[in-house]
Amino acid sequence: MAETCRQVLNGAGVNSDRLALEWASAAEGPRFVELITGYVNRIKALGPLGEGPSEAGEHLERRLDAAVKAAESLKVRTVYGNLAKKFHKAGDYSPEAISAGVREKIYPAFRREMLTQEIISCVSEKPCTLDELAEFAGASAEELEKITAALGKKGILKEDGRGWFLAR
Amino acid sequence: MITNASLQAIEGQPGSFVARVHQEPRYIDEDKCTACGTCTMYCPRPVADFYNERLDVTRAPHIDYAQAIPASYYIDAKACLRVNYETCNLCAQTCTAQAIDFSQKPRDLELEVGAVVLAPGFGRVDNEVLARFGYGRYPDVVTSLEFERLTCASGPTEGHILRPSDQTRPRRIAFLQCVGSRDETCGNGFCSSVCCMYAVKEASVAKEHEPDLDISLFFMDVRTQGKGFDAARKRAQEKYGLRIIRARVPNVDQVDGRLLLTWVTDDGKSHTELFDMVVLSVGLSAPEDARAIAEASGIELNHYNFCKTTHDAPLATTRDGIYVAGAFQGPKDIPESVTQASGVAALASELLAETRGTRSVTVTYPEEDTSLLEEEPRVGVFVCHCGVNIAGVVDVKAVRDYAGTLPGVVLYEDTLYSCSQDALKSIAEKIKENRLNRVVIAACSPRTHEPLFQETLRSIGVNPALFEMANIRDQCAWVHSQEPEAATEKAKDLVRMAVAKARLLEPLAQPTVDVIPKAIVLGGGASGMTAALSIADQGYQTVLVERSDRLGGNLRDLKWTLDGRDAGKILKDLTDRVNSHTGVEVLLGTEFKGMSGYVGNFTSSLEKGGQTELVNHGVLVVATGGRPYLPKSYGYGKSKRVITQLELESRLSKGKNPLRNVRSIVMIQCVGSRGDDMSYCSRLCCSQAVKNALKIKEFKPDVRVYILYRDMRTYGFSEDLYREARKKGVIFLRYTPDRKPEVIRQTRGIKVRVYDRLIGDEIEVPASWVVLSVGIAPAENEETARLIKAPLTQDGFFLEAHAKLRPVEVAVDGVYLCGLAHGPKSLEESISQAKAAAAKATIPLAKGKVAVAPIVSRVDKSLCIGCGICENLCPFNAIRLVKEGKRRKAETITASCKGCGICASHCPALAISMGGFTDSEIMAQIHAFSQRECEERRES
C-alpha cells in the first residue's frame, strides 16, 4: 500500500517523503512522540505541498485528482489486489520484492489510468492535438498515442482535424 | 443501594446469612428529587461543607457534588431546624417536586444474603495528631485532602491555590510526609502506602496550576513502589523541579504569618526555613467504626484495628462467608483496592456458585426508534471540559460555538464532565428533546469512553453506532498544553471531522455470540493455580497450562511469607487442591503456541512433547510469572559468600546450623532494580530483606546485620517488621546511586565499602555473607504477548487495560492478567490479583453470551465480482466465497471478523464496507480535514 502510494505520488509530482508509515505499539507513548515530532519537522523542512524539492507545483491538484480516479478504477484495483494476493501467498514481504512488484505491475496500470483521466479532462474542455495533450498531462506524445487510440476504439474519443474530442 | 445505613448484626451461616441494617432517613425522596437546588437556596441554616473539607459552606439540605450518586439531595439531620425543633419547614414549601418528606422514619432492614463483603474503606487520622504540626492553630497548615480540594477546578477556590489565612497565593509550599503513619506515638505504626505518591501528584498538579511555585517535600523514604510510579515520580521531579528533602519535620511554628520548619538531615546537620503553606500528607487510619463493624459482623481485627487477614488468604476474614476488600484490609491505593474488590467478588461467587442467576435482574433496552433515521441528520455536539483537563488548555466555549456553525448540527453544548452520571442523564434528555439522530462528544479517547456513551444511547432507544467521538483530551489538550491556541484550532478541526463522519453514520446491528464455558490459565505458579481453582470453584472447566514439569513457580523457592507462614505448606495445599479438583485439568510440560478467535470463542494450540493439541475456550488468564534478576555485579557467581535473598532463605530453612561461622551479614538493596537493567522498583525486596534479617536475628542474635538501602519501602504492615529489625539491632545505611557500595574480595572473606552519611566518609564492613536483594525481571513475555496480541509496558510486563480501574484486564477482550506477569508484587498481592482475574474471567463465562462489536465487514453482493482477493488476504479467515447461482460471491463470517478492513481496502469492485468506517465516512473526514473543501461545501 505504502509503496504504491509512494510511486504514484512521485509520478504525480509529490515528494513521497511526505507519506510516512510507522509503527508504535500501545505502550510506546514516548516512541510515538519521537516519531510524530520527527515527522512534523521533516514536513516543515519540505515546505508546503507542491513547493518541496522535485515537486510539480502547478498541476498538482489535477494530477492527484487523476490519481484518485485511477485508484477507484476496477482495472487498477484488480492489479493491486492480485499483487497483494501474490505476496500473501508467497509470504515474501521484502522491500525489494514489493518495490519491484509495484514498479512492474501496479505503477504501469496506475499511470495508464491516470493519463486516461488527464486526457479526458483535457479534451472535455476543447479538442486537443496529441502535442497539446502531452503538454497538459506531462507525458510524451508516443505514450499518449496508445491510450488515445484505445479510447478511440472504445468509442469514448473521436479524432478530426482539430485533434481528439469527446465522443458525446 | 441503601444509603445512610449502618450494619447492626450478621446472623446465620455462610450461604444463608441475615444481615440487620439500620437506615437513617434522608428526608428527601430519591425518586422525586430533581436535584434542582432550590432547597439549598432557601435553607436558613448554614453548615460546613464536608465534601470540600469544610473549606466552604453549604446548607442543611444539599448534595455533596454535582455528580453524586444517588443524584438526589439529602438533609443533614443534625443541622436541620425542622428535624430538631419542628420549626422552619421552608424547604418543603419551596420544593416544586414535593420531594421533601419529614415524615420519613429510621428503618431497620433484614437482608437475606449468602455472603457479606466488608469494604468500609479507611478512617481519618485524629485531629489531635495533626495538631502536633500546627493544624487547627495555624490556618495555612492544611491536610492533603484539603489541598486536593483546593487544586480541583470544581472545588471551593475553582482550582486556584490560595492560603486559607489571607486568600493570597503562596510562593513556597512544604509537604510533610508520614503524618499519622509510621508513627507509634499516634498508634499508627504502619506505612499508609499511598501518601508518597499522592504528595508527588498534588505537588505536580500545583505546579501545573502555578508554575512559579517553590515546592519542597519532606520524606523519610520515598515510597513510590507501585507499577510505573517510580518513573512517574522521577519525571515529575525533573519536570517540575520538586525539591526532595530526606528528613522528618517534628513540628511547625508560625512566625510573622509564615510557617517555620526545622529539620535535621541524615548527615547530622540542622536546617531552618520559612514556608507560606504546609501540606500534611495524612495517612490512612482504620475506619472509625471498625470496632462496631467487627462486633456486628463477628470478625476479628488486627492490632491497628484493620481487618485481620493472612498472607495466603488476604481477602478472607476470620469468619467464613464474610470477606474483606480495600483499605479496611490494610492501607492501599486505588488499583490495589479495585483488584481486591474484584477478587472478593470471586470469593463470594465461589461460595454461592450454585445460586448464580437465581436473584439477578437483567437490564432491558427500549426498542430502537427507527423513525429518527427517516429525518435528515440532526447532529448534537457536546464539548467536554473534563474539569481543567481540557478546559485548562482548549477554549471549550469557542469550540462549542464553532460546532454550531457546522452543517447538520442542531444542538451544541459544553459539559463539565460528560462521563458523570448527571451529565449522561442530561445528554440523554437532550437527545430525546431535540430528536438528535447523530451524537458527537468531543472529550477523551473513544478507546476508554465510547462504550459508556454508547450505552447511554442504547438506554434511550438510539442505535449506538450513531455516535462519534473527537479526542480533544488525550490527543489534544494533554499533549499541547503549552500551545493553547493551536490546541483550540486542532480541537475545532477534530470536531469538524467528527461531525462530517457522524452525518453519514448508519445504525448497525448488535450481534451476540455464545461463549464456550471453559477457561485456560497460563502458568502454574501461585497466581495461576489460585486463578484456576477459583474459576473451577465458580463452576467452569479450567485448563491449567504449565511450561515446566512441576507446579509452583517461584513459590517453590520461597520459604516463609512476610507474616511468617510456611510457604511450603501453602504450596502443598495449592498443588493438592489443583491436582484433585475435577474442574481443573493440569497440563505440565506444555507450551502455549498460539491463539486465534475472540472473546468467548478462542482456539489455542498447546504443544506437549512435539504433539500439538487445539483447545477451544472462552477466556484466557495470563499468569506466566516473572523470574529473579541474575546480577553480574557485586561479585555474584564468583564467591559462595555472595548470594541472593532467595538463596539466603534456602540456607536459613535448614535452621541455625549454616550460621555457625557467620559473624556479619551485609544485605544490598536494589540490585538490578531502580537502575540500568531494570528501571522500576521491584516492590517486595525491602520487606523480604527485613524478613530475612529478623530470621537471622532469631537464630543467632549476635550476628551483625547491615542493610544498605536507597529507600526502605516496607509499605503497609511490613513497616512493623522494619521497626522490629531496627529494635533488634539491624543496622540500616542509606546509599545513593552515584555512590553504590563496593564488594571487595580478599583472600580471607569479604569486605563491603560504603559511604556513611553520618560520619561523612567511607567505611569498610567485613562480611561473612553478602546478600543481594535482586529484583524481579519479566519472564519471556514478548513471545506470549505476540501470540495473544497484547501490549507490554516498556519494562517488559503486561500492560493492563487501565492502570486504575481495570488492573487485571488486558487490552484484548477476554484476556486477563495476574501475578508477576503484571509486575513485581508479594505473594499476598499475587493471590488477591489472581482472584480478581478469576472473577473477571468468569464474567463472560457466567453471562454465556458476548456482544460482538459491529465494526465487521459487509459485502454488497450486487457489486462483488467473486475475485477472491479478500478471502485470500483476510488474516482471520473471516471471509469466504460461496456459490450463488453461477457466480461466486464473498461473504463475511461475522463472528470471526475483527474489522481490520484489509478486505475493503483491497476490493477491486469497492463492494466491501466496514461498519463504522465506511469509505464515504472516511472520505468525509478527509474532506472535513481540508478546510478548503469544507468551505466549498458550505457554499454549495
Next chain:
Amino acid sequence: MKKTGAIMVLGGGVSGVQTALDLADLGYYVYLVEKKAYIGGFMAQLDKTFPTNDCAI
C-alpha cells in the same frame, strides 16, 4: 441448607462499588450498604490520580 444468591456489600467507596458491579455481572443480587448519603467514598474527593493524573470521578 439452601444458599441465597444475594450478597451484601458494606461500603460504597471504590472497593465496594467495584465488588458490587462485578458480583452483579457474575449473576448475583447485591445490596450496597453505605453509611453516608452518597456512594463514592474518598475517591470522589480526589481531583486527579497518580501517576497518570486521570480524572478521578
Next chain:
Amino acid sequence: MTQKGFDPRILGFFCHWCCYAAADSAGVSRYQYPPNVRVIRVMCTGRIDVRFILEAFKCGSDGVFTGG
C-alpha cells in the same frame, strides 16, 4: 521552524489498537508534541485504501502519517 511561518497541516491515519493507543498513552503521560496532526481513527492500518492517501494530498494535506 525551518520555513518561516509554515505550519504544516498533516493528516494521520492511526490504528485503533496500536498507534492510536500509543498516542493516548503519550497524552496520559503528558508528553508534548507539535499540534499539526489531525487524526482519523481506523481499526487497522490494513483499512487504509490508496485512495484515502491520494485524496488527502489532493485536498491539500502537506503530509500523511499512517501509524500502525
